[in-house]
Amino acid sequence: MKSFEFHIPTKIVFGEDKISLIGSYAQKYGKKLLLVYGKGSIKKNGVYDKVVKSLNDARINFIEHPGVKSNPVLSHVNEGIKLARKEKVEFILAVGGGSVIDESKAIAAGLCYDGDVWDFYNGTAKIKKALPVLTILTIPAAGSEMNGGTVLSNEQTRQKFGFINGHLFPKLSILDPTSTYTIPPDYTAYSAVDAIAHAAEGYFTHDNNWYPVQDKIVEALVKTIMESTEIILKKPDDYYGRATAMWAASLAWNGLTTCGLEGASVPNHMFAHVLGAFYDIAHGAALSIIIPAWMKYKCKDNTERFAAFSENVFGLGGPNPGKSAIEGIEALESWFKKIGSPVSFEDSGIPEGDIEEMSSSVLELADLWGIKEYSKDDVKDILLLCI
């Protein structure tokens, strides 16, 4: 097991009716905040009104920065930085899903930096300081509410880059499962795919040494996310189902499943980021296309690991690990289809002809993230399996 640091300074406040506490929690961080949110779903489901009332009751001033896209973009981050700087906000409140939180982190870091915030994403600068970020999570999936990660797309360069930095952990995240009741079925499915991908990336890429704590927690989370997703697709306001899906998604990407793993990397996210940058499809949808293809490609080199997944998650063990491994991959792919998430380029209308250009972009990201084992042929072969 390799050495690791594990430190999650974020305070999680989980439960029904906790959103209205935001004002009292926020008082500790200043008197004026930037309120960041997306396309307005929080105005339809009542979350916005609760937040505004709580902030007003606590006499906290706020400036709004709405309109975050589901793949957040650099230009909008820069608008947020400009606004926040002009208004002299002291901290940021993100209300939404991973995109809103990721953009808020970018603004929080950008406000403490004189250069271009994209420098942090392309690796030419490192965050030394950031304003405090508080979050109210309304779409569980990304795990950004409980980690130091952020992902951003640059429209000009067609790049979608992400990184992790300790200064970006939210100070506080409020998770109210009832605020997720109105997430539509497609995004409920994408959320599940994303959380499964987060949990399992390290499981399939570590050096195959003995990691029973991490591996068993991954299996537990994947099974749990599948079970809870099936429940909430049938009954969107099932409290236990939503609460379980929400908490499992946070745990899937907060460091718990990967700490100590030698060799772990995130190849599926690498591919999915490129799909997201090229076609602006939902991140979970990109992942459900990539994951089965990547698994089929990698299965031959790492059969025992895929067979373990198959047995421990789907109960598809047996005397032949190769057969068991393939059955597990097919079971996962079938499950993605069942919940309505795409599993091919065809499903999502992605043109086959862009594979060459996508491959170059994947390799560029691989270089940035230090993922060294993929040749251009490997990348193309995996993308061809997505058709």
Place this chain on the structure above:
Amino acid sequence: MKSFEFHIPTKIVFGEDKISLIGSYAQKYGKKLLLVYGKGSIKKNGVYDKVVKSLNDARINFIEHPGVKSNPVLSHVNEGIKLARKEKVEFILAVGGGSVIDESKAIAAGLCYDGDVWDFYNGTAKIKKALPVLTILTIPAAGSEMNGGTVLSNEQTRQKFGFINGHLFPKLSILDPTSTYTIPPDYTAYSAVDAIAHAAEGYFTHDNNWYPVQDKIVEALVKTIMESTEIILKKPDDYYGRATAMWAASLAWNGLTTCGLEGASVPNHMFAHVLGAFYDIAHGAALSIIIPAWMKYKCKDNTERFAAFSENVFGLGGPNPGKSAIEGIEALESWFKKIGSPVSFEDSGIPEGDIEEMSSSVLELADLWGIKEYSKDDVKDILLLCI
């Protein structure tokens, strides 16, 4: 799922050779610390020398407070408070297992309080402030390195009381698995029992609603602790075995396994604390006596839960939950015996005649901890099953 807060401010630094970093980490907290440790095992295994060298290199002054007992006692805590006050230390460094860390937390809180530190343990006062505590863990089991709990024995009243307070989280804990190589087999076994008990208390006492994240993580941790313990009892310097046991023990009692559980309580610890207060036996040994007895007593009321444990941890499922439940309890009891931890009063030389007095003490602790469901007859019956 009930509402919860989850917040672990402790920074974990995990890995070989991390102990020598303590000086540089400690500089942030002041120039003078109280170095708390036990009966001197850290002088035999080289940990003490590493700590002293690192503190000297970082020019941090320290006053020593050695001699912490394995059930730490109030009188020794008071000596530590007196010494630390006289020497005007700014923070505490605990080097040892749960007892050393628990005593260090008591001293850290006592130094910021004018009254008797026992007030915190008997519930008549609440901690508002404490000096920073850093830890170097050398005996994994208690989880105190990653939680806000502390347990202390009062020799005069024969009480062993514990509680949790957010001010008591260590700021930093260094976990070097190689420092645990020299733990003898009996204490390696007791550590395993304690960690299993921590993981599983909530599992068996929650309201039987749907908690797949928590329950599956518990099953994962219990299986992992059993597997790693078997490895290290055969080969005490197996790095992966020790590292896995160490990390699993921290995760077993840091809030992860119990957050959101309605109705969860810690009856086995309640009994074990009384055994510890009466006979000064190792905490893990007390637990391995109590757990099978408690399980046999409770099994009839909660058969499905015990059957699930039996199936998911020991693979002992079957069509008859009652039979499966008993088989699982017997399997756990056999495993405790196999690793050399006692499973009866007879094994530990505890006299049967004290049951009446022990029962009163258990009920007193039940009252303090708000565990309401045990009558004196229940308590006696469970203790009788320990004979």
